[in-house]
Amino acid sequence: MDSSNVVDMRASVREAVEEGLSYPVQESPLDTVDEDISQEAQNLGSLEESEPAEEPVIEVPSNDTRSFEVEPLIQAPAPTVSDDETLYNRTADETLSSSETSDLELRNYQKELAQPGLEGKNIIVCAPTGSGKTRVALEITKEHLDKADRGRRKVVFLVNQVELMEQQLAVFKKNLTGYRTIGLSGNVDTKVPLSELLPKNDVIVLTAQILLDQLRDNLLKIHDFSLMIYDECHHTKKGHPYNNIMAFYIDQKLDSPVADWHPSAIQERLPQVVGLTASLGVGKANNNETAIEHILKLCANLDTEELSTVVQHENEMLQYVNVPKSDIVPVGERAMDPFKDIITGIMEEIENKIKDLHGQHQLKERSATDLDPPADKGKGPYTQWVHSLKKKIAVIDEQKIRWSCFACWTNLLTYHEALLINEDSRTIDALDYIRSENSKRSTHRNLDIDNWLQQLFQEKEPTISEFAANDTFKNPKLVKLEDMLRKAYEEKPDSRGIVFCKTRALTETLKNWMLETESLKALNPKCLVGTNAAVDKKGMTSSQQVDVLSYFKGGKVKLLIATSVAEEGLDIKQCNLVIRYDYVTNEIAMVQARGRGRAEDSQYVLIAGGRGTAEKEELNVIRESMMKKAICAVKQMSPQEFKDKVRRLQEEVKDERMMRKTAQSGAAAEDEHELQCLKCDVFACLSSDIRVIEKSNHVVVDEEFMTRVEVKPHPNSQRYGNMEKTGKLHCTKCDSAWGIQCLYKRMAFPVLKLESFLLEDKNRDIKMENKWKDVPFKVRKFTSEDWKKIAARQ
Template identity: 25%
Template sequence: MADYIKHPLIKENTVEQRLYQLNLAGTSLNTSSLVVLPTGLGKTTVALLVIASRLEKFGGRALVLSPTKPLVEQHAHFLKSTLAIPENNIQAFTGNTSPEKRAELWENSSVIVSTPQVIENDLLAKRIDLNDVSHITFDEAHRAVGNYSYTYIAEKYYENGKNPLCLGITASPGSDDEKINEVCECLQIQSVAVKTETDSDVSPYIQKKQIDWKYVKLPDEIKKLKQLLEKILDDRFAKLSDTGYTVPKKKKATKKDLLSLQSRLHAQLRNDPDPNIYNALSLLAEILKVNHALEVLETQGVDALTKYYDRLDREAGLKSGSKASKRLAEDPYMQQISHRLKECSSEHPKLEMTREIVSKQLEENPDSRAIVFTNYRDTAEMLANLLSEMDGVYPIRFVGQSSKYNDKGLTQKQQVEIIDKFKTGEYNVIVSTSVAEEGLDIPSTDLVLFYEPVPSEIRSIQRKGRTARKQEGRVVVLVTKETRDEAYYWSSVSKERKMQDNMKYLQDIMSQNNENTSGSGKSENNQKKLFDFESETNVDTGQPPDFLNVLVDQRETKSTVVRSLEKLDVDFTIKTLEIADYIVSDRIAIERKSSVDFVNSLIDKTLFEQVSNLSRMYKKPCLILEGDGMFSARQINPNAVYGTLISLELDFGVSIYYTRDEKDTASVIRLLAKREQKDENRDVSMHGKKSAPLLSEQQEYVVSAISDIGPRAARSLLKYFGSVENIMKANYEELQEAELIGPKTASKIREIVGSKYKS
């Protein structure tokens, strides 16, 4: 009979007593800790024990942060079922809860479970503070890097909390030394506690997990398609070398290598608009597309490549399609591939292998549950259709929320409904992309099948963790010989080993440091300050910083500009601004755009409307252009960009500032605020609303929304037919009577206007 945890804030007979969990909780109560524990062994229980102890000792409230809405709801349900406090004192925050309601619930709750973005936004808007938070749990703590919300929340917590203590929990922090160190630094971790399945106090709770690797060979027909793609790659790498830019490993180069070169070229383009760089970028775009096609063929098969090729061909046929896709569509080898794909009778041997493995599992144990993981949506659909043809197999495709061309995503509500049906047995196989790896309450399965290996040790561990939680489980990894499958497999294995070694080493080092610090007689408060904070005084003068205030549009909280402003001692007020992103005085308002946003707003015709509103209401309108890529995004003609910039300055009187990144942008905003508010003694004032578009502008907008119709063609149609209604009623021949309208455009209009709607 199991023993249960006894604690005044934990309900009786709800939490089984496990020695390793108690040890981890004890460590986590002494110092801010990172706990690494395999999936299914109760990381949330460790957090529960720490939360209960901190609330009993210090009162206040505890905060649990988790990256997705389903995980937030799952953790809230667990805490309500185990904590001996009123259920209405445990609240779940997501973006669906209004800001005003969150502020009210915060004041009246002991435990808040939330997505980190919600808490970050509430901190920035000053709706809440972390002063009396006695503990924060960071679930999936490996995300605490870069600009992720965890880093900002932890920073504010250690600045303002009376008794700050953090717990980071994860099954897979990663193998990269720098990333692990960054996680520890961001969360101010002083202690690392690692448990593995082989540890003596953990092994009694581990179910047997069988891991098999099944190797297959590509059929000759697919090998010939592969050779054609490799010839295209050879040709493009040679042409890239002729421009003066080379990729050392060429065909063996990873996507990361190619994207790194692309990033360097974008950076060079900013200072040197050399046509050679444009050419190199275009060739690199072709290489990335062909490289992806090769990966799809090697690891997924003919059907998946056919779908990718169709999308590429469609892109090439669009007026807005990239030069890279158009050139590839004209390539003789690509045309040959298109022809061979239609005649190819071979399929990837992984398909038959998947059918055999899943069929055998369900025949031997009809009550089994299985997850088949694949990297691509097309493959998920193909596999779900294939498995549905088999007796006793009830598969369902499981993908993320985003929708793409001819591919609608699943809402979180639909995902939860599928998982519920999986639990009850209405479905017994989930065919999923990476969305099922983390952040969803999917029950333990008997079989996890990797349709292809993944090079990420984090993703590999999360996938394998979906089985052998409560009963024995099996993991099968399909590997195609002499393809990148093999490289990905060995990369994952190597990274997993390195991760375990790194974590053990870090655990030992931090343990020694804590012992040395403890022996030196330093107080607990001194120990908590592992990293020094910058002084709040002005470095140059030693005086307190100037008080500056900026009005910020609430949509800008998604960027890190607002965080950077806070670090620069700029006070701000978050509002919904109809005009501008930032207002620094009664005469200066700022629109901020990344280089890509700038080009997109130029193409979709929203830029001049925004700038017109800005210059109409503010005497000195400003535009901040942030980052590289302005001249390479969307393959737009550089003259169009230069012409726009000239028009903004000369016709609208807009001052344009160029910045490298969000941190740079914050510095520029601060300097503008300082000049206006301190040097010119001006007040911050929000005024003006967007001007309503003229009727003629709205009519042009409706017509130009039709694919392949630009503003000039829209105006031509309206001038000829006199109204939007008459355009929609016109037949194919009548449409061509208008200037600039040819057979192709007339056909497109009739297709869109006359076709039956299909949801």
């Protein structure tokens, strides 16, 4: 690596070591959603927009009666795999030990972490990746079960991802002898509810949404458990299932008449709470005071009595925790970019066409300044502008004008996204994207405007094709990435590397580029993306993830190209190279990605383009240091001061929650709306005919709805959770895409794509929303009565 192009960050790591909490700070990509929303995070939401909801799959309880065993942690001098961030779906033997198992014997720093939990306190265990947080949790769990009243000892271990349930279940089943352990996740449908499984088991490992559903349906109470363990507990904030579960806990605590919050009745006793994390983060803090406040809020959300970090035995811990060398490699933009110049010119003509429509027809409530786009196309501000433009077009009264404007908007969006692809990939990839999107255009055309839009591109296409084939206009970021990977694998042929990038689409284009590049195709690169993609978007199933990770571990695949899904939980001891491809969000994701480098002499590199990426990363290092100082400040508070601050924050959050609930109950009153086709105004359905299945899949139960759509075969039929997409729904009048058809438990359901519709209320006011959570009406749950009616029809 050219040292002249490298900004060395090792000094910041040494400084962090000297500041008293010398470990790499991690937090999950979910936090990125709260602060710097990445494209990957924006793809998460509902089935038609993101993930299928969870329903439990049952793991058979273990009757293992072997002695209590656990994996030896990282052995000096070479760091190896940690016990709490292992390969998805590994067996218990693989998860716990690479040699032979042994009786649980904590190291001194692990005993320090566990001690307050062994005393029965509510704690957050904050320690670095590879330090053995699950090992600590096991010791606390075993001690708790050994001492708790037999009829009351019920432990729940909560995880944030379906894949992580399997690995943690393997750990607990292997090591908790004499106790019944079961696992539940959202992969497969089951008719056995958690409330019926709990009395027969001592430990349940499950994804958080399952427990939250049971609490909301009043099938379980918080005090049904005696110990709750939250894996990656930094997610316990805002609307995350962890935080919603703890809201039940906090409400019961604050509503207790006993001054010290402990109810006297044994059946009402609140459980002990243990959180596990490698990072508490600093949220949006910009100074030490707000960083401390952020940590206190997290402590309040988890009702924490003590932050458990390593202080006395820090030197011992550092022997077993590997911190990769971190570098930033600045890379400039193309010296000449004729593709961008040509596409920008086409976009300007389309923008002017929209303004002409405004001038000719005086679109009501639309000033010319509203239609002025940012000058720099293919950048963040333009993304915001083009998406806001769609809502402005949606409420135009005159149908013909709206059709014309909408056709222009669709093309603008395609060209804008092509510029984004061109910035990170090859020009040919961007050109292929435009061709692909153009081929999907509706056959029911508004001929004048559509022919004009087609002609704009067709006139320039031959010239763009010539530029795409010219090596003079190669992407410098790809040149640097190729050089970096080639050198790394020449020096260590058995290396394993991970390249993190922004979106699923980019993982595919990078993989295709590598397979077509002679020096890289032998690495056999594979993509690793989330299982919670929309059914009409390309994602991965859990089994596909497992296969890819297995190949990566075994060396058949030497390079993964991943989205943020791999930042948390992936741990391969051979991985010695982690590259973030011009992709920076916050300090949390930085440390998560950095922590994937497990082998000795690992390297973490950021390839930084010319849009402030390097500066953002340097700021993240500062924020990481700020968090460590804030933790020290919180730990220096007296027990009473800490308790008072936590209580105050809990009361404030409860008040806010109650106010929000009151406001939502008023806003969500049954206010009937019509859903109309965005393009042609035709009636689609009433809001009262919409139901939600598995909390994220919005279907229409009106039997007349199918007369208003044409169902076309889906080119990528695939199962996601309990849903299998089988077709695409199109408006019979204008052929606009309305959503997809899915099979759910062998019944066909139309699943709506909200952004394809206008919402008209009883006063004839029209609006448009992109997310179901923002609609101005309440969507009812799919009930057994709905099921009977649909079954009778089909």
